[in-house]
Amino acid sequence: MSAVVEIICGLMLITGACFAFVASLGLMRLKDVYMRTHAASKAGTLGSGLMLLALAVEAGDLSVVTRAIAGVVFFLLTAPISAHLLAKAAYAAGYRPCADTKIDALAETVRPKD
Amino acid sequence: MTPAVIDDTTLYAVLAPFAAAVVAPFLTRWLKHNAAWPLALVPALIFLHFVGFIGPVSQGETFVAAKAWAPSYGVNFSVYVDGLSTLFGLLISGIGTFIILYAGGYLKGHPQQGRFFSFLFLFMGAMLGLVLGNNLISLFIFWELTSITSFLLIGFDHLRAASRRAAIQALVVTGGGGLVLLAGFIVIISATGEIEMSVLLASPDIIKDSGLYLPIFLLVLGGAFTKSAQFPFHFWLPNAMEAPTPVSAYLHSATMVKAGVYLLMRMHPLLGDTVLWTTVLPLFGGVTLLVGTILAVRQTDLKLMLAYTTVASLGLLVMLTGTSYEKALEGAVLYLLAHSLFKGALFMVAGTIDHEAGTRDVTKLGGLRSLMPITFAAACLASLSMAGLPPFIGFIAKEILYYGTSDISALGQLGIMVTIVAVVGNALMLVIAAAVAIKPFLGPEVETPKHAHEGPVLLIAGPVFLSVTGVIMALFAHTTGVWFIGPTLSSLLGEFTQIDLHLIPTKINAPVILSFITVGLGIALFTQLDRMRSMIASALDAIGWGPDKGFDQAVSGIVSLATAVTRVLQTGKMQTYMLLTFVFTALAVLLPGYLSGSFPALPKLPEYRFYEWGILLIAVLGLIAVLIAKTRLTAIVSLGVQGFAVALIFMMFGAPDLSFTQFMVETLSVVILALVMTRLNLSPRDHRSLASSVVTGVVAVAVGLGLMLTLLAITQQPFDSRLSEFFTEFSRSIAHGRNIVNVILVDFRGFDTLGEIAVVVLAGLCVLALIRIKTRPSDEALAKSTAGQAEKQTVEAR
Amino acid sequence: MTSLFLTNILMALAWGAVTGSFSEINLAFGFVLGSGALYLIREQVGTSAYFRRIGKAVGLAATFVYELVLSAWRVAMIVLRPKIELQPGIIALPLTVDTDFEITMLANLITLTPGTLSVDVSEDRKTLFIHCIDVPDPQATIDDIKNGFERKIMEAFR
Amino acid sequence: METGVAILIGLFFTVAVYLMLSKHLVRILLGIAILGNSVNMLIFTNGRLTREIPPLIPSHLYTPETATANPLPQALVLTAIVISFSFFAFLLVLAFRAYQELGTDEVNKMRVAEPENDPTPPQGY
Amino acid sequence: MTPFELFASQFLDIAVNISLGILTISFIVIVFRTVKGPGLPDRVVALDMLVAVGIGFIAAIGVSTGIYLYIDIAITLGLVGFLATVAFARFILNRGTAGDETIMDEVEESIKRREAGQ
Amino acid sequence: MAGSSVSVDYAEAMITTPIAAGDWLIVAPSLITMVGGALCLMLRKNTDLQPKLGVFLLGLLVLASLGLLIRVLDQGVITMVMGNWLPPFGIAVTADPLGATLTFIGSVVAFCAGVFAMQTVSSSGRRYGFYPFLLLLMTGVCGSFLTADVFNLYVWFEVLLISSYGLLILGNERIQLDGAVKYGVLNLVGTNLFLIATGLLYGIFGTLNMADIAVKVDALDNPASGALATVAALYFLAFAMKAAAFPVNFWLPASYHTPNIVVSAVFAGLLTKVGVYALIRIFVLILPASLEYMADVIGIVAIATLITGALGALAQSEIRRLLGYLVIAGIGSMLAGLAIASSGTQATLAISGAIFYAVHSIIVMTALYMAAGIMGMMGSSFNLRELGGLYHKSVAFAGVFLVLAFAVSGLPPFSGFWPKVMLVDAAFQGGRFWLGAAILVSGFLTTLAMGRVWIYAFWRGGPEGTADGQSVDVTGAAEGQLSSGALWLPLGVLTALVIYFGLQPEWMIELATQGASSVVDPFGYIRSVLGEQG
Amino acid sequence: MRTVIFRTIAPYLAALMVLFSIFVLLRGHNEPGGGFIGGLIAASALAIFGIACGVASVRRAIVFHPMSISGFGLFIGALAGVLSFFKNQAFMTSQWLIFDLFDVEIALSTPLVFDIGVYLVVVGAIGSIALALEEREAD
Numbered sequence A: 001m002s003a004v005v006e007i008i009c010g011l012m013l014i015t016g017a018c019f020a021f022v023a024s025l026g027l028m029r030l031k032d033v034y035m036r037t038h039a040a041s042k043a044g045t046l047g048s049g050l051m052l053l054a055l056a057v058e059a060g061d062l063s064v065v066t067r068a069i070a071g072v073v074f075f076l077l078t079a080p081i082s083a084h085l086l087a088k089a090a091y092a093a094g095y096r097p098c099a100d101t102k103i104d105a106l107a108e109t110v111r112p113k114d
Numbered sequence B: 001m002t003p004a005v006i007d008d009t010t011l012y013a014v015l016a017p018f019a020a021a022v023v024a025p026f027l028t029r030w031l032k033h034n035a036a037w038p039l040a041l042v043p044a045l046i047f048l049h050f051v052g053f054i055g056p057v058s059q060g061e062t063f064v065a066a067k068a069w070a071p072s073y074g075v076n077f078s079v080y081v082d083g084l085s086t087l088f089g090l091l092i093s094g095i096g097t098f099i100i101l102y103a104g105g106y107l108k109g110h111p112q113q114g115r116f117f118s119f120l121f122l123f124m125g126a127m128l129g130l131v132l133g134n135n136l137i138s139l140f141i142f143w144e145l146t147s148i149t150s151f152l153l154i155g156f157d158h159l160r161a162a163s164r165r166a167a168i169q170a171l172v173v174t175g176g177g178g179l180v181l182l183a184g185f186i187v188i189i190s191a192t193g194e195i196e197m198s199v200l201l202a203s204p205d206i207i208k209d210s211g212l213y214l215p216i217f218l219l220v221l222g223g224a225f226t227k228s229a230q231f232p233f234h235f236w237l238p239n240a241m242e243a244p245t246p247v248s249a250y251l252h253s254a255t256m257v258k259a260g261v262y263l264l265m266r267m268h269p270l271l272g273d274t275v276l277w278t279t280v281l282p283l284f285g286g287v288t289l290l291v292g293t294i295l296a297v298r299q300t301d302l303k304l305m306l307a308y309t310t311v312a313s314l315g316l317l318v319m320l321t322g323t324s325y326e327k328a329l330e331g332a333v334l335y336l337l338a339h340s341l342f343k344g345a346l347f348m349v350a351g352t353i354d355h356e357a358g359t360r361d362v363t364k365l366g367g368l369r370s371l372m373p374i375t376f377a378a379a380c381l382a383s384l385s386m387a388g389l390p391p392f393i394g395f396i397a398k399e400i401l402y403y404g405t406s407d408i409s410a411l412g413q414l415g416i417m418v419t420i421v422a423v424v425g426n427a428l429m430l431v432i433a434a435a436v437a438i439k440p441f442l443g444p445e446v447e448t449p450k451h452a453h454e455g456p457v458l459l460i461a462g463p464v465f466l467s468v469t470g471v472i473m474a475l476f477a478h479t480t481g482v483w484f485i486g487p488t489l490s491s492l493l494g495e496f497t498q499i500d501l502h503l504i505p506t507k508i509n510a511p512v513i514l515s516f517i518t519v520g521l522g523i524a525l526f527t528q529l530d531r532m533r534s535m536i537a538s539a540l541d542a543i544g545w546g547p548d549k550g551f552d553q554a555v556s557g558i559v560s561l562a563t564a565v566t567r568v569l570q571t572g573k574m575q576t577y578m579l580l581t582f583v584f585t586a587l588a589v590l591l592p593g594y595l596s597g598s599f600p601a602l603p604k605l606p607e608y609r610f611y612e613w614g615i616l617l618i619a620v621l622g623l624i625a626v627l628i629a630k631t632r633l634t635a636i637v638s639l640g641v642q643g644f645a646v647a648l649i650f651m652m653f654g655a656p657d658l659s660f661t662q663f664m665v666e667t668l669s670v671v672i673l674a675l676v677m678t679r680l681n682l683s684p685r686d687h688r689s690l691a692s693s694v695v696t697g698v699v700a701v702a703v704g705l706g707l708m709l710t711l712l713a714i715t716q717q718p719f720d721s722r723l724s725e726f727f728t729e730f731s732r733s734i735a736h737g738r739n740i741v742n743v744i745l746v747d748f749r750g751f752d753t754l755g756e757i758a759v760v761v762l763a764g765l766c767v768l769a770l771i772r773i774k775t776r777p778s779d780e781a782l783a784k785s786t787a788g789q790a791e792k793q794t795v796e797a798r
Numbered sequence C: 001m002t003s004l005f006l007t008n009i010l011m012a013l014a015w016g017a018v019t020g021s022f023s024e025i026n027l028a029f030g031f032v033l034g035s036g037a038l039y040l041i042r043e044q045v046g047t048s049a050y051f052r053r054i055g056k057a058v059g060l061a062a063t064f065v066y067e068l069v070l071s072a073w074r075v076a077m078i079v080l081r082p083k084i085e086l087q088p089g090i091i092a093l094p095l096t097v098d099t100d101f102e103i104t105m106l107a108n109l110i111t112l113t114p115g116t117l118s119v120d121v122s123e124d125r126k127t128l129f130i131h132c133i134d135v136p137d138p139q140a141t142i143d144d145i146k147n148g149f150e151r152k153i154m155e156a157f158r
Numbered sequence D: 001m002e003t004g005v006a007i008l009i010g011l012f013f014t015v016a017v018y019l020m021l022s023k024h025l026v027r028i029l030l031g032i033a034i035l036g037n038s039v040n041m042l043i044f045t046n047g048r049l050t051r052e053i054p055p056l057i058p059s060h061l062y063t064p065e066t067a068t069a070n071p072l073p074q075a076l077v078l079t080a081i082v083i084s085f086s087f088f089a090f091l092l093v094l095a096f097r098a099y100q101e102l103g104t105d106e107v108n109k110m111r112v113a114e115p116e117n118d119p120t121p122p123q124g125y
Numbered sequence E: 001m002t003p004f005e006l007f008a009s010q011f012l013d014i015a016v017n018i019s020l021g022i023l024t025i026s027f028i029v030i031v032f033r034t035v036k037g038p039g040l041p042d043r044v045v046a047l048d049m050l051v052a053v054g055i056g057f058i059a060a061i062g063v064s065t066g067i068y069l070y071i072d073i074a075i076t077l078g079l080v081g082f083l084a085t086v087a088f089a090r091f092i093l094n095r096g097t098a099g100d101e102t103i104m105d106e107v108e109e110s111i112k113r114r115e116a117g118q
Numbered sequence F: 001m002a003g004s005s006v007s008v009d010y011a012e013a014m015i016t017t018p019i020a021a022g023d024w025l026i027v028a029p030s031l032i033t034m035v036g037g038a039l040c041l042m043l044r045k046n047t048d049l050q051p052k053l054g055v056f057l058l059g060l061l062v063l064a065s066l067g068l069l070i071r072v073l074d075q076g077v078i079t080m081v082m083g084n085w086l087p088p089f090g091i092a093v094t095a096d097p098l099g100a101t102l103t104f105i106g107s108v109v110a111f112c113a114g115v116f117a118m119q120t121v122s123s124s125g126r127r128y129g130f131y132p133f134l135l136l137l138m139t140g141v142c143g144s145f146l147t148a149d150v151f152n153l154y155v156w157f158e159v160l161l162i163s164s165y166g167l168l169i170l171g172n173e174r175i176q177l178d179g180a181v182k183y184g185v186l187n188l189v190g191t192n193l194f195l196i197a198t199g200l201l202y203g204i205f206g207t208l209n210m211a212d213i214a215v216k217v218d219a220l221d222n223p224a225s226g227a228l229a230t231v232a233a234l235y236f237l238a239f240a241m242k243a244a245a246f247p248v249n250f251w252l253p254a255s256y257h258t259p260n261i262v263v264s265a266v267f268a269g270l271l272t273k274v275g276v277y278a279l280i281r282i283f284v285l286i287l288p289a290s291l292e293y294m295a296d297v298i299g300i301v302a303i304a305t306l307i308t309g310a311l312g313a314l315a316q317s318e319i320r321r322l323l324g325y326l327v328i329a330g331i332g333s334m335l336a337g338l339a340i341a342s343s344g345t346q347a348t349l350a351i352s353g354a355i356f357y358a359v360h361s362i363i364v365m366t367a368l369y370m371a372a373g374i375m376g377m378m379g380s381s382f383n384l385r386e387l388g389g390l391y392h393k394s395v396a397f398a399g400v401f402l403v404l405a406f407a408v409s410g411l412p413p414f415s416g417f418w419p420k421v422m423l424v425d426a427a428f429q430g431g432r433f434w435l436g437a438a439i440l441v442s443g444f445l446t447t448l449a450m451g452r453v454w455i456y457a458f459w460r461g462g463p464e465g466t467a468d469g470q471s472v473d474v475t476g477a478a479e480g481q482l483s484s485g486a487l488w489l490p491l492g493v494l495t496a497l498v499i500y501f502g503l504q505p506e507w508m509i510e511l512a513t514q515g516a517s518s519v520v521d522p523f524g525y526i527r528s529v530l531g532e533q534g
Numbered sequence G: 001m002r003t004v005i006f007r008t009i010a011p012y013l014a015a016l017m018v019l020f021s022i023f024v025l026l027r028g029h030n031e032p033g034g035g036f037i038g039g040l041i042a043a044s045a046l047a048i049f050g051i052a053c054g055v056a057s058v059r060r061a062i063v064f065h066p067m068s069i070s071g072f073g074l075f076i077g078a079l080a081g082v083l084s085f086f087k088n089q090a091f092m093t094s095q096w097l098i099f100d101l102f103d104v105e106i107a108l109s110t111p112l113v114f115d116i117g118v119y120l121v122v123v124g125a126i127g128s129i130a131l132a133l134e135e136r137e138a139d
């Protein structure tokens, strides 16, 4: 039992770390803040959530698991909110998406200062 | 001879004037100027008290009385009664009686007369405390108190700049001299271990043997010379004539200025009769005598003329005291007594003339003899005494002093010098005496600002009594000698001495010849008074500088120096403040370790795991990022990076609570930074010149290096973990907590936490006050005029 | 719905009292048992909707997680490409849902799904602006969302 | 164990001091923040370092099984962190208000309390 | 201990180390982005990621030390991390719309970049 | 040891003997002010009640600290260990004559300030925490004076520092903000140095209890070298900054004149003295060898502080700034005491001189700032060029000012005289003539500075330019406030103390001597804290 | 921040955080946590709530002024140590009341009260700072 748990935990850790890494790589490689936000809010959240759960799994204590789940739920709730707030703020402040962005539906309603 | 212990009456006699000082304003409000009569009873009674000492003291007895004041520091309020202090006590209380009366008349109707009486009484008490003081410290306290009261009295007419200047001058010179004296006294105390004058006097060589004679001598002299207006500190005394005349008569002629002479006489047994003493004192005394008389001739103001002769007389006294020769000392004592009597009287006369005629300018006065006959009489008596003519006490004084100084067998070269100076000085004093007493009264009547009358009884009582006393004492010369001069001389010599005094010289000898020379020279000079006056005036103009002017220059020099020094030290630039602070920090962390060679060789790096190295690396990266950040936002976020790294380091070394807190705090710091720094500009570059970068860089590296080395040195030593072991052992069993850190925080060291939460509360309140309290409109307007950019932004935000 | 939940909690507490242990595990166990018991009497208490809703909500949460994983995976794939060639864009999604709660849920779900990120809601709350990391065909994306998440949300919360 | 951290602490102090020697208030504040961290780590390190074993007592024991990290410096640092955070918050807001009212973030130009053209003291009487 | 258990425990050790290594690298990469920007929103995203990686770190260290209570620290970090992001977003929005100089500079840069076809 | 219960010998960890109720007086000052401060804070919107409550609490503080002082004089050094934990594990709070005396005098001054503030602090100032700040400042001050634990000392330092920040910025005027920036940052550096030193000290000895450290230092072979020397240097620098000693006193002239005058009064009285107290406590009690080692440095610092402080005062035309420099000059005297105490038999005399000087300085500087405040109200200015005619305005006030001026200059018969004599005496006995001379010269310059204030502001008929012999009727802007007893009572009490300690110094000398003995010969202190093991 | 998405969810998040903060507070004596961290979490919750829904609604929600809460925290923190006076023990000597309720060990103690004081102080003070800044930002 505990051996299986250990292996599962190890796998979750590595997977989580990989997702976090991918997210940071996305931060590095993607072109504008909007796209980088995608990476952070998805891969990043998944990565940290997985690793948190890995710890809970390893702990095997119900209260720890409960808190881990609560934590993950919190991340799941907050990740989109932070992404949304950041993107909205950046857009409202006038940060332009990169040149590849062809469609900009927002530009028609909210015209940031030129 | 051991002093006899007496009861406390004498102590109360010293304190009585202070009580009178408290009562005086009330009494004056009630009785107006007539309060002078009851008030004068106080010094009169004190006088009577001291009269009681004359008999025993003239038998060579001395007395002490003491009350504990600050016993744990050895300070007593104690008096020492011998010939010298009795003489001074009698002068202070006796002249004081008439001064109080005189002040009653002189300031009649003045709104602040009560206050004036108070000051006079304060001074009287201080002066009595000084001359009777046995304990060096309490003596000094009264010494400074006389300076303070003198300051208040000189500045009595405070609306005039001249008064203010004179007052501060007197305070600076005599108060400053007082500090020198204090140093001297303390050296005496620490060198001898004795604090009571009577004890010191019982072993006269104690100071000379202490090895500290020179500093003590110089320091005591510093006090005495400033107080007694010796050249070059003489200038404050004529300026002090800004004070109302009773003050001039009392403080600045009869009593206070003699405090210095008193001190020299008092300490003569201890300090006198050394090469140093017999060189320095006659030199300064002689110069002072000449300077005083010459400058006196130059004056036309009655009071100023008298003031300069006071300077001269003080010089004479110091000169005589400086000979350490018995006969000269006897002359000094006699002259001291005579001077107090005639100078006090003359000042009061001058004041009366001023009061009645409206001017004191000798060139604008004349023919007052018929208008003010009694005053004229008193003036005559006093000035004849001053001139040293018989049958006045001044005459005897001069005879004796010539007798002393001209004793070439005893004094040699010094005697000749001193004698010549004395003759010239005395001749000039005769000139002034004549000028003061004769010119205003004789000759044709001159129109004066006020129509002159004889003064009221309050004004004439003093001069008459003092001048008549001068005659009586001369007529009863023997008694004077036995009662006053002998005992005082005993004090100076430190051994019981009896003298036989005569009014008429028993034979024609050197002193008599010298007297004739003096009188002849004086009369000759008097005829040339106006010429001398203009000559001296033009000579002084040619020099164009004197200590008086020097005083102003010194004060403004000190102030300018102070301003310059302060501007250098307190630049107003915070960057300088910070730089210096860290320079000293660098010194503090590097120097001691370097000097004691305790810095360790760099130990081997530990075997951290790779991710641990990674955490350290992140911290470093974060630091560098903060350092090179070009915008405030980059800096803030980078700050978060190093903070997170620190939190991870805490976690790495088993401190979850710390890590927990560090994460929270770091994030919140960054958040608050972001919220607050909204409008704060972080300039793109740090704007440091190369030199500044190097200097600040070196300082920063020095601080960092020093702390690192110290830390390494400490951590390589074994550690005493007794405290933590205790906490670990009892954390659960007694304090019922499994998180030891938390138990320390809320229980073992909860008191720290209590303070810590107080800090948090206060920080919250501070921020609230900062944000909420509205700047006052006037300041805001000011801000707008100076704050360009910020103002624009503020307006925008509102 | 709330009262049933409370009832369930009370039953869990009762279980704890009966078994004499209020440890977390025991209470959770009691809660599960209690909900099972309530399920048994679902028709009597007249709230089968409670369980249906719970089912839907759990389904929604599962979708949430599933979409997140998928989305993370997509991002990973994109990021790990040797050369990133994308056509990002911001599109406007007309909203059917109108309560705050539903809009919020929808926006969050969209953010967690592959390639999309809610940027803003229009002032009149009729349009949701979405940033897509790669949007060759905007309309298809809009349709996907409207038929997928929006419907699911309306099912779960109405 | 302490060497690496000690070196890092030295670096922290260096950077903190360097920043605090700036004339820009903002950099000074950043320096203060880093100074706080440096001091905290210094205290922490002074209690000697042990890897990863926190001073917690397992629920079935009365004292920890193995030697733990030294709890006392942790408690001290906690107190110090809180205090330095409070001060930091205050100084931040103060800097902001000063900037608002004085119109500059350059400390050398903040010359209201000690004006540049301070008149010389009065002379005469 | 069975070989399987031994393997499992060794695997876990290795997994922890690997993930810590990956996280360290991620951390450094993020720091790079933090410094580089170019805009404030980029930095804030980086900070957000930093928090995520921090959580991972804590979890991994928690597994390696067996101190599961680190989970609370991780959760708390998530909470305050969210607060930080929110606050920064708020900051960008306010300052951006208020025409803050620094932000406007960055915005202009982003416009230039866009026009340059980047 | 597993199981739900374990048998513990409480005596191994805790003090089991009952604590006398009277011993609670040790914590009473901290407790009264802290609980009271919290109470005031909760009632912060009731700006009418605040002053009454605040003054009542400060009065209580005076009584408690007086009680403590009496108890200490009666029973010797007394200690209470927080939480009943055995020392040195728990935080010991120890009242020795030094701490108790300063606590009492500090409380009196705070009480006077509290009363004075009833008139000078506006309702917005009250609302934003004047009384809580003042009360908690006193928590910090009393805590610092009484604690026997170095880290705890740091905590109380911080409490008083942050309270002082609050008081400093209350009003938010531009000048205050400027002053607060410099005060804030430089003082923060100071406390951080203190904390660093404390951390290092803990690293060396593994303990924080002062008595415990003193014992351990005493056992060292070479207690003035190695890392301990660095620690000593850091402590000196940190406390010198706190005490505003040359050359790290920049913050004081930059800030003390900026806040509400009553705040300046409290600061001038208390804050720097806490630094001096800490220097005495740390160097004389704990690190006597380091004191000896550093005596020359301290002596030079003292001389420079004495002279530059007095010169600074001479260079001012603003009375509040002038007074700030006088605070500094006073610190020089106390530092001189510390330097003299480094060796020889005169240590007790020197330290008692320093203690007496501290007491004097606390009282006189507070009173002088209050007087400056009244001068400002009367003459609508703090500038010597614009002041004048105050002698006519109120003779009684002029008298009070003059007394304070002479006192601060060290002239007899006021409180400043005795400690000066003691210090000069000790300096000469110890062969440190320059220190004695510097004290006297500084006193001389101070006399000149105060004399100038007196002739300009009081004796001169009006502002600069008033015709000679003329008097101008000055009417201050805040004239209306001047009839308030809240201004005159505290000033009167403090002036009375200045006169009393001048005329009747015995009590204070005795107290200061006892205080000095308790640090110079720490046996009683150590035994009180550590019990028989010490 | 006028966005429906955030405004809708923020109260729940805030409530969740407050709950968590109390949890962290209460178990601080045994596991990492305690009053200070708990207080910071709660203050963060208030900040988020304030940013999302406006400061006014936060002020309404917490009823008392944050500084009063903070003052109260200090008040009970300081008074918690006074209880020992009545037992002839030194200031801050902990007093424990341990009893079983339904077999669960409940431990009421002065350190707990003290820790609650710490919690309130932090919530109040940091919350006050956050709200004041937020209000200013919203000006």
Ligand code: NA
Binding pocket: A045, A075, A078, A079, A082, E048, E052, E081, E082
């Ligand atoms: Na997140």
Ligand code: NA
Binding pocket: B657, B741, B742, B745, G028, G032, G033, G034, G035, G036, G037
């Ligand atoms: Na804790």
